[in-house]
Amino acid sequence: MSTGPQKYPGASTAQWWQSRWGGDPMEVNTIVWHSTEGTGLPDYAGGSAAPNFTALPDFDAQRLTWYQHFDFDISSRALVNKPGGVETNTLNVCQVEIVGTCDPAAHGKWTARHLYTPELPDWALRDLAAFAKWAHDEHGVPLTGDVVFKAYPASYGANGVRMGAAKWNAFRGHCGHQHVPENDHGDPGLLPMAAILARAAETAPAAP
Structure with a gap:
């Protein structure tokens, strides 16, 4: 079922969880973006x-280091899925966690260097755009997303931008955890998604 390369070039598999947790094969058409709300690489409760x-x-290197935990076209586990509702993790979505915070309160008090999603440095935008371009070129994920990214904490819970079942089932492109039904998280906050996608589209060919 899965087509195209399954490993992102250069990504580390030092935290490879697919062998432990499996996952369902998919043909990804959507990227769901998250923020970890921390400063280090999580272990995600053992995957x-x-x-x-x-x-x-x-x-120091002004770059993002990528870790891959599941194949691109295998479902991962970062979304809530409630019985009897829509599918979330398994509905053709690839999930990406950005290590950092979307919370202005955390941003204001953390002393360690960290990414704050509303104010990402240019090198982080560059590397996120490179991933979006790869997902587009190799898997046809559209460089679009007709959703509004809201700043945290207004993005939490019933935020006015969370999708209903019909829109979620039909969605293609890029969205955030704050948009996924059956979930209440507000990450990645005011992620500059439009800028990331515009940068990715500068050299991207038309979607197949």
């Missing part, structure tokens, strides 16, 4: 709540 990818900032 039980892991995404497909984690982007960890290397501030």
Whole structure:
């Protein structure tokens, strides 16, 4: 069922969770973006709540270090899924966690260097755009997303931008955890998604 390369070039598999937790094969058409609300690489409770990818900032090198936990076209585990509702983790979504925070309160008090999603440095935008471009070029994930990213904490819970079942089932492109039904998280807050996708589209060919 899965087509295209399953490993993102250069990504580390030092935290590979697919062999432990399996996952369902999919043909990904959507990227769901998260923020970890921390400064280090999480272990995701032994992989039980892991995404497909984690982007960890290397501030000295001014780049993102990528960790891959599941194949691109295998479902991961970072979303809530409630019985009797829509599918979330398994509905053709690849999930990416950005190590950092969307919370202005955390941003204001943390002393360690960290990414704050509303104010990402240019090198982080560059590397997130590179991933979006790869997902587009190799898997046809649209460089679009007709959703509004809201700033945290207004993005938490019933936030006015969370999708209903019909829109979620039909959605293609890029969205955040704050948009996924059956979930209440507000990450990744005011992620500059439009800027990331515009940068990715500068050299991306038309979707197949």
